Amino acid sequence: MRMEEKKKLIIQDGGQESEEWIQKHFMKQGEQTEIITETGKIQNCIGCFGCWVMTPGRCVLRDDYNRMGEKLGHADELIIISECIYGTYSPFVRNILDRCLPYIHPYFTKREKEIHHKARYQNRLKVSVYFYGECTPEEKETAVKTVRANVLNFNGILYHISFSESRDTILCAGEGMQ
Amino acid sequence: MKITMINGSPKAKNSASESLLSILKGYCNLAAPDLVLNKMVIEEENMAEIWKSDALVIAFPLYIDSVPSHLLRCLIQIEEYARLHGQERTSEETIKVYVVINNGFFQGKQNMPAIEVMQHWTKRCGFEFGQAVGVGGGGMINFIKNVPDGHGPKKNLTLALREMAGNILQKKSGETKVFELNYPAWAYKWQAEYGWRMAARKNGLKSKDLNKRA
Numbered sequence: 105m106r107m108e109e110k111k112k113l114i115i116q117d118g119g120q121e122s123e124e125w126i127q128k129h130f131m132k133q134g135e136q137t138e139i140i141t142e143t144g145k146i147q148n149c150i151g152c153f154g155c156w157v158m159t160p161g162r163c164v165l166r167d168d169y170n171r172m173g174e175k176l177g178h179a180d181e182l183i184i185i186s187e188c189i190y191g192t193y194s195p196f197v198r199n200i201l202d203r204c205l206p207y208i209h210p211y212f213t214k215r216e217k218e219i220h221h222k223a224r225y226q227n228r229l230k231v232s233v234y235f236y237g238e239c240t241p242e243e244k245e246t247a248v249k250t251v252r253a254n255v256l257n258f259n260g261i262l263y264h265i266s267f268s269e270s271r272d273t274i275l276c277a278g279e280g281m282q
Numbered sequence: 283m284k285i286t287m288i289n290g291s292p293k294a295k296n297s298a299s300e301s302l303l304s305i306l307k308g309y310c311n312l313a314a315p316d317l318v319l320n321k322m323v324i325e326e327e328n329m330a331e332i333w334k335s336d337a338l339v340i341a342f343p344l345y346i347d348s349v350p351s352h353l354l355r356c357l358i359q360i361e362e363y364a365r366l367h368g369q370e371r372t373s374e375e376t377i378k379v380y381v382v383i384n385n386g387f388f389q390g391k392q393n394m395p396a397i398e399v400m401q402h403w404t405k406r407c408g409f410e411f412g413q414a415v416g417v418g419g420g421g422m423i424n425f426i427k428n429v430p431d432g433h434g435p436k437k438n439l440t441l442a443l444r445e446m447a448g449n450i451l452q453k454k455s456g457e458t459k460v461f462e463l464n465y466p467a468w469a470y471k472w473q474a475e476y477g478w479r480m481a482a483r484k485n486g487l488k489s490k491d492l493n494k495r496a
Binding site for chain 1: 291292293297322343345346347348349350351352354355357358387388389391392394395396398399400402403406467471474475478481482484485487491492493494495496
């Protein structure tokens with residue numbers, strides 16, 4: 105019996121010039137990987153909830169990033185590479201995450217005694233976040249809280265968070281928090 | 283004292299942030315229109331208004347546990363401006379920042395990571411943090427506009443916003459307040475889910491279409 109190919113989604117803010125480096129360090133043989141990169145115009149989520157009540161599961165905005173819901177829904181692993189700004193992600197990565205709203209369902213459910221949105225898909229994403237850039241210890245703490253909240257909302261499994269001073273040293277940042 | 287109320291919701295109108303600022307403006311006796319930041323870039327004249335302010339009151343909805351991305355871009359733009367122009371203001375003239383966040387879940391505490399982001403941003407700009415209010419049940423805020431202050435579901439909200447208004451007027455700092463509307467969680471859940479079914483039907487969909495996977 106043939107094993108099904110693992111699907112990995114990488115969201116990164118380094119532009120197209122970073123893709124080669126990402127392919128070298130984050131892609132493995134036998135995995136199907138897609139990199140989400142800032143290639144052109146991206147619109148911000150306008151809070152219309154069209155992705156829930158007009159075209160459920162798909163964003164109604166017309167640009168290259170309106171299928172994030174299904175991309176996450178069909179992935180096994182999510183890797184985020186982002187500058188850490190004020191204890192959250194860079195604007196591009198935040199923008200992409202905002203556009204991931206169709207991944208979740210409008211109905212509510214309880215997780216860890218809090219109300220969250222129900223999962224639309226059955227997958228449980230294994231999530232790794234590689235932050236880089238100069239940030240204070242307090243900003244790092246906030247970034248960890250943000251990632252934990254995202255993983256809980258996406259019904260995922262937190263696998264890795266690390267911080268490094270620059271993009272070039274991401275892989276030297278050790279194993280981080282696993 | 284110049285107080286600038288900033289609506290950071292990407293929605294053009296009828297946002298919960300607009301309603302929350304409207305309540306605060308009533309308590310502060312302010313009539314000036316909100317400065318709306320619903321684009322990715324702040325126009326020059328709006329930046330000048332922000333820079334002339336003694337206090338900024340920034341309201342926004344929680345998006346995927348954080349600050350909406352368009353507003354994050356605006357915050358970075360303000361920080362860059364503050365770095366260039368910081369020497370124009372003395373430390374006594376520092377801008378005081380107040381934050382009002384609403385989320386569509388039920389618990390107010392889910393706003394905490396975004397509140398902390400705003401505190402870190404304030405520090406990086408060289409501003410001073412005044413107070414944060416984080417409320418849950420954002421989907422209900424527009425529906426309780428006409429409920430008298432301090433009553434029913436508005437009880438906690440009225441207390442928190444009245445206290446914040448007092449602090450804004452005196453340029454004082456206050457403790458972070460995260461709380462729920464005074465409403466049962468089960469009823470909020472039921473009403474929200476009924477609302478999604480009705481909205482889907484208006485768009486010619488069936489209730490079960492809400493479960494679609496693209």
